[in-house]
Amino acid sequence: MGIVVVGLSHKSAPIEVREKLYFPEETIPAALGKLMSYEGIRESLIISTCNRVEIYAYVQDSAKGVDRIKQFISDYHGIAREALEGALYVYPDAQGVRHTFRVASSLDSLVLGEAQILGQLKDAYDIALKAKTTSTILNKLIKKSISVAKRVRTETRLAEGAVSISSAAVELAKKIFGDLTGKTVMLLGAGEMAELAAQHLLSNGVKNIMVANRTFERAEELAKEFKGDAIRFEHFPDALVMVDILICATGAPNYVVKRDMVAKVIKDRRHKPIFMIDISNPRNIEPEVDKVDNVYLYDIDDLQSKVDVNTGGRAKEAERAEELVTQEVETYLQWERGLDAVPTIVDLREKVEDIRKRELDKTIGSLNGMTDDQKRAVDIMSQAIVNKLLHAPLVVLKQAAASTDSGDATLAIARKLFNLDKELKRPVHDRAAEQPVEKVPGPVKERKDVC
Amino acid sequence: MNLTFFFAAIAFYLIATAGYCIFFVQPERKSIASISLWATFLGFVLHFIYFILRWSESGRIPVTNFFEAINGLGMGIVLVFLIMELRYRIPALGTFMLPLVLLLMAPAAITSRQIAGLNPILKSAWLGIHTSLALLGDAAFAFAFIVSLMYLIQEHQLKHKRLGAIFHRLPPLDVMDTISYRALSIGWPLFTLGMITGSIWAESAWGTYWSWQPKETASLLVWVLYLAVLHLRTIGWRGRKMAYLSIAGFLFVLISFFVVSRIGVGKHTF
Numbered sequence: 001m002g003i004v005v006v007g008l009s010h011k012s013a014p015i016e017v018r019e020k021l022y023f024p025e026e027t028i029p030a031a032l033g034k035l036m037s038y039e040g041i042r043e044s045l046i047i048s049t050c051n052r053v054e055i056y057a058y059v060q061d062s063a064k065g066v067d068r069i070k071q072f073i074s075d076y077h078g079i080a081r082e083a084l085e086g087a088l089y090v091y092p093d094a095q096g097v098r099h100t101f102r103v104a105s106s107l108d109s110l111v112l113g114e115a116q117i118l119g120q121l122k123d124a125y126d127i128a129l130k131a132k133t134t135s136t137i138l139n140k141l142i143k144k145s146i147s148v149a150k151r152v153r154t155e156t157r158l159a160e161g162a163v164s165i166s167s168a169a170v171e172l173a174k175k176i177f178g179d180l181t182g183k184t185v186m187l188l189g190a191g192e193m194a195e196l197a198a199q200h201l202l203s204n205g206v207k208n209i210m211v212a213n214r215t216f217e218r219a220e221e222l223a224k225e226f227k228g229d230a231i232r233f234e235h236f237p238d239a240l241v242m243v244d245i246l247i248c249a250t251g252a253p254n255y256v257v258k259r260d261m262v263a264k265v266i267k268d269r270r271h272k273p274i275f276m277i278d279i280s281n282p283r284n285i286e287p288e289v290d291k292v293d294n295v296y297l298y299d300i301d302d303l304q305s306k307v308d309v310n311t312g313g314r315a316k317e318a319e320r321a322e323e324l325v326t327q328e329v330e331t332y333l334q335w336e337r338g339l340d341a342v343p344t345i346v347d348l349r350e351k352v353e354d355i356r357k358r359e360l361d362k363t364i365g366s367l368n369g370m371t372d373d374q375k376r377a378v379d380i381m382s383q384a385i386v387n388k389l390l391h392a393p394l395v396v397l398k399q400a401a402a403s404t405d406s407g408d409a410t411l412a413i414a415r416k417l418f419n420l421d422k423e424l425k426r427p428v429h430d431r432a433a434e435q436p437v438e439k440v441p442g443p444v445k446e447r448k449d450v451c
Numbered sequence: 452m453n454l455t456f457f458f459a460a461i462a463f464y465l466i467a468t469a470g471y472c473i474f475f476v477q478p479e480r481k482s483i484a485s486i487s488l489w490a491t492f493l494g495f496v497l498h499f500i501y502f503i504l505r506w507s508e509s510g511r512i513p514v515t516n517f518f519e520a521i522n523g524l525g526m527g528i529v530l531v532f533l534i535m536e537l538r539y540r541i542p543a544l545g546t547f548m549l550p551l552v553l554l555l556m557a558p559a560a561i562t563s564r565q566i567a568g569l570n571p572i573l574k575s576a577w578l579g580i581h582t583s584l585a586l587l588g589d590a591a592f593a594f595a596f597i598v599s600l601m602y603l604i605q606e607h608q609l610k611h612k613r614l615g616a617i618f619h620r621l622p623p624l625d626v627m628d629t630i631s632y633r634a635l636s637i638g639w640p641l642f643t644l645g646m647i648t649g650s651i652w653a654e655s656a657w658g659t660y661w662s663w664q665p666k667e668t669a670s671l672l673v674w675v676l677y678l679a680v681l682h683l684r685t686i687g688w689r690g691r692k693m694a695y696l697s698i699a700g701f702l703f704v705l706i707s708f709f710v711v712s713r714i715g716v717g718k719h720t721f
Contacts, residue, residue, distance in 0.1 A: 172609075172614075174623060175605070175609065175618065175621075175623050175624065176609065176623060176624050176625060177623060177624075177625045178622070178623035178624075178625045178626040267687075270686075270687030270689070271687050271688060271689040271690060272689065273624065273625065273689075273690065290610070293690060293691055293692070294689060294690045294691070296609050296610065298612070302612050305612070
């Protein structure tokens with residue numbers, strides 16, 4: 001039994017593929033229901049944003065579980081399995097835990113340290129919680145990953161970096177234009193970082209904002225939010241003439257803004273400067289564009305390196321965050337392994353209790369004329385003997401289970417010593433049913449991402 | 452006695468230069484920038500007092516020989532800088548402008564400061580008007596030249612993504628582009644008026660408006676060059692190309708000022 005993560009992200013697949021696997025929020029509960037009907041899937045959660053689509057599951061058997069999740073994706077979206085294989089990544093067991101923590105801590109994000117992903121993860125968890133598809137394991141995993149993310153945020157300067165990337169963009173804009181009042185910004189495509197940068201620019205005096213997106217509805221949505229204008233994607237080159245600052249994040253696999261296009265635009269603008277920020281991966285603005293006079297093209301790495309200068313090395317911060325994650329994965333795995341002792345402990349307790357009751361009844365039955373007080377005293381004494389005898393073995397069992405090497409062997413010895421396996425009266429304990437489902441303490445609701 | 456004012460002015464410019472340089476290194480020390488501005492202003496006042504004293508001593512506006520001409524140009528640049536600085540409040544300008552002033556004042560300090568006799572035909576009100584207009588025009592060109600240099604440095608930083616200390620100290624590109632253009636659009640009309648008044652003066656002195664002397668020809672070249680620059684600006688040239696043109700224009704001014712006037716023959720020879 002174990003945790004598996006199956007999915008794709010901006011790192012593994014282009015936007016076209018990601019779009020095909022996208023689960024709109026309102027369809028997720030039904031999708032989860034369907035997923036749970038696949039054999040061996042015990043708990044599940046779906047996260048679907050513009051940068052990633054991932055299924056987190058607790059499955060009876062990792063390999064089979066992965067196979068069934070892939071089958072589910074294939075069935076649900078009507079895509080052939082072969083077409084999926086290349087795009088999906090799989091993280092089983094400990095790797096899955098690690099991946100979850102990394103995603104929550106924004107170590108797997110396009111922009112390291114951006115905070116939106118944690119909000120998205122919490123939203124996805126809430127949906128799964130309502131759909132009742134999570135239980136002990138995923139509850140623990142998600143709660144733990146939220147606390148890991150918080151640790152990363154408070155103990156490293158990674159998050160500071162993400163904020164400083166958009167303020168770096170603003171600072172650059174100011175070094176080009178001076179005053180930003182009355183300048184026009186265009187968002188070409190959208191994503192968390194593009195929006196963050198746009199918000200920063202707006203709060204620095206930028207008045208006009210245009211949004212162009214492949215899906216016009218999304219452009220309209222976003223334009224409404226920023227009180228700007230939505231533009232049809234195919235019309236954006238014409239609108240560029242009016243644009244002073246272009247933030248590009250279309251997620252297209254090729255260059256959307258090309259040198260010839262920009263050269264013409266600059267001429268039409270009578271050589272007024274344009275500041276272009278390319279936060280897409282892969283790049284959407286042809287690097288050659290930078291060679292055009294009065295065009296200043298910066299990509300995320302340029303901005304990042306500027307931030308590096310200011311914060312003394314984001315790479316170092318990321319490294320520290322990774323170390324934190326490694327520690328936390330270890331703690332989590334210890335907890336999970338500790339769970340292995342639970343069935344043995346329960347069996348042992350039951351067996352001993354059984355014996356105690358039987359012997360107690362026998363003794364009390366053979367002694368006549370005992371007062372109730374005396375009976376109670378004998379009962380209490382038997383309980384005390386049992387508890388004292390069991391105390392040391394139980395502690396050892398818990399510790400052994402939590403440690404990596406000797407765990408399984410110790411459990412086996414215990415079962416053998418107490419002869420637990422032969423008289424097993426109940427089915428293998430389902431640990432998923434042991435702990436009550438808890439709601440994660442409500443986070444401040446972060447704004448939903450519109451892709 | 453008069454010279455005390457001259458050297459005191461230079462001393463204040465030196466203080467201002469040092470101050471602006473420290474400010475450039477430590478931009479958080481804003482007080483240094485305002486101290487430097489005050490030093491520049493006081494320097495200018497002393498410089499102006501010296502100018503007036505020399506004027507009264509020689510009985511004519513002191514712009515008739517090489518020393519007086521660069522002295523006047525230096526003063527003009529400080530004046531343009533003070534006006535622009537009060538208007539736009541960009542102390543980083545001082546870091547680049549004041550060294551140029553010192554550079555001009557240095558030869559002024561070591562060349563002959565003798566008051567030479569002046570050909571009586573040249574004694575006319577036109578002398579003062581022509582020369583001060585032309586010098587103010589040149590001063591504005593010098594200002595535009597310095598700002599253009601700063602523009603090129605900043606634009607280089609931005610294009611090559613060198614976002615270090617210099618990048619943070621220098622003003623925004625668009626601001627520099629604008630004030631350089633402002634300076635040119637003030638400088639060129641002044642220079643034009645300087646040429647017109649010079650021509651009128653020539654007519655009253657020699658009976659001819661224009662006689663193709665080396666200085667006249669060089670000035671005409673400068674005039675045409677800046678006219679072209681301003682024209683290109685109105686049809687949309689901006690930024691780097693404008694900065695190059697402005698720098699080229701000022702190099703012509705310098706040639707006209709330091710070379711043509713010195714080797715040349717004719718009325719402008721110092």
